[in-house]
Amino acid sequence: MNCIVIDDEATARMIISQLCSHVPSLNVLEEFPNAMQAIKYLNQKEVDLIFLDIHMPDFTGFDFIETLKNPPKIILTTSDPNFAIQAFEYDCIVDYLVKPITLERFQKAIDKAESKQNKPATTASNAEKVESTSGNDLYVNIDRRLIKIDIPSIYLVEAKGDYIQVKTEDKNYTVHSTLKKIEDKLPDSLFLKVHRSYIINIQKIIDIEDNSVLIKKDVIPVSRSNRPELMKRLNLL
Amino acid sequence: MEQPNQTYINSLSGDDKAFKQKLIDVIKKEFPEEKQVYFDNYHAKNYKLAADNVHKLKHKISILGLEKGYEVAVAYENNLLEGSANQKDLFEAILTNITKYLEEI
Numbered sequence: 001m002n003c004i005v006i007d008d009e010a011t012a013r014m015i016i017s018q019l020c021s022h023v024p025s026l027n028v029l030e031e032f033p034n035a036m037q038a039i040k041y042l043n044q045k046e047v048d049l050i051f052l053d054i055h056m057p058d059f060t061g062f063d064f065i066e067t068l069k070n071p072p073k074i075i076l077t078t079s080d081p082n083f084a085i086q087a088f089e090y091d092c093i094v095d096y097l098v099k100p101i102t103l104e105r106f107q108k109a110i111d112k113a114e115s116k117q118n119k120p121a122t123t124a125s126n127a128e129k130v131e132s133t134s135g136n137d138l139y140v141n142i143d144r145r146l147i148k149i150d151i152p153s154i155y156l157v158e159a160k161g162d163y164i165q166v167k168t169e170d171k172n173y174t175v176h177s178t179l180k181k182i183e184d185k186l187p188d189s190l191f192l193k194v195h196r197s198y199i200i201n202i203q204k205i206i207d208i209e210d211n212s213v214l215i216k217k218d219v220i221p222v223s224r225s226n227r228p229e230l231m232k233r234l235n236l237l
Numbered sequence: 238m239e240q241p242n243q244t245y246i247n248s249l250s251g252d253d254k255a256f257k258q259k260l261i262d263v264i265k266k267e268f269p270e271e272k273q274v275y276f277d278n279y280h281a282k283n284y285k286l287a288a289d290n291v292h293k294l295k296h297k298i299s300i301l302g303l304e305k306g307y308e309v310a311v312a313y314e315n316n317l318l319e320g321s322a323n324q325k326d327l328f329e330a331i332l333t334n335i336t337k338y339l340e341e342i
Contacts, residue, residue, distance in 0.1 A: 008293075010266075011267055011296065014259070014260055015260070079292060099300075100299045100300050102248070143315075160318065
């Protein structure tokens with residue numbers, strides 16, 4: 001399989017290429033320190049497999065995947081196991097390697113990629129999504145553990161860069177995910193995105209004033225474009 | 238205190254001494270750069286960026302076999318994301334330890 005390696009860390013690129021050298025069926029064509037250079041390369045050439053770091057500045061591994069019309073097989077490489085659930089939403093991702101990668105674990109990932117070699121890949125848009133919700137529960141991956149959160153207890157979700165903060169009655173959780181991903185998992189009947197950085201549980205609203213809502217002790221801005229939908233959802237007297 | 242080691246590097250290198258030396262050279266080059274970026278961001282109170290830097294440094298910490306150090310880095314990264322510097326001293330002691338180790342090998 002012809003492959004490329006995308007990682008902003010030279011040490012990581014070197015290790016992955018060394019691991020590839022132990023597998024006769026792998027041929028490393030190029031290494032790239034960022035996703036943009038790889039995109040330019042892939043506009044010219046086809047590859048069978050990409051080793052892709054998720055956590056890169058400016059353009060994450062998931063952003064990169066979204067740019068590919070016909071993605072090849074992808075093996076994610078990361079120092080962060082918290083991305084595992086998100087990874088399973090992409091059919092093109094065949095495995096997920098947590099650094100530092102051992103040869104044994106690497107070989108398993110290659111075996112998976114080879115077993116999928118003849119199957120067409122798809123992106124998240126047409127792939128079957130793995131649900132991480134079950135009834136009233138939402139499972140989030142934190143420090144290699146899947147933590148169960150009772151969905152109705154969530155009163156606020158706030159975007160914070162590459163992370164979201166999920167606030168519940170009892171506890172707050174910082175999760176490596178996006179607002180869009182969690183929005184898809186939360187029931188529309190309870191939750192509403194009121195701002196590009198906030199999703200609220202409308203049952204937990206205390207009061208609304210002009211362009212903000214008070215929810216618990218948090219004052220949350222409401223975008224002008226989201227205000228009509230919020231007002232529509234309220235049982236106004 | 239837990240000490241860095243070359244167990245992982247040796248397992249990766251096997252008998253390939255040239256690769257091992259090249260890898261150590263790359264780590265010696267990258268680590269001080271990544272460490273400096275972390276300090277710059279921390280002192281500028283850019284905690285989110287500092288958390289990204291800690292995230293990247295985690296790989297070097299794990300390559301050098303510092304299992305407890307890795308756990309400290311994970312916790313510190315999460316703390317920085319929440320605007321807290323809890324575990325800063327522990328984390329920076331790990332960086333100092335690695336710096337000394339890389340100077341010796």
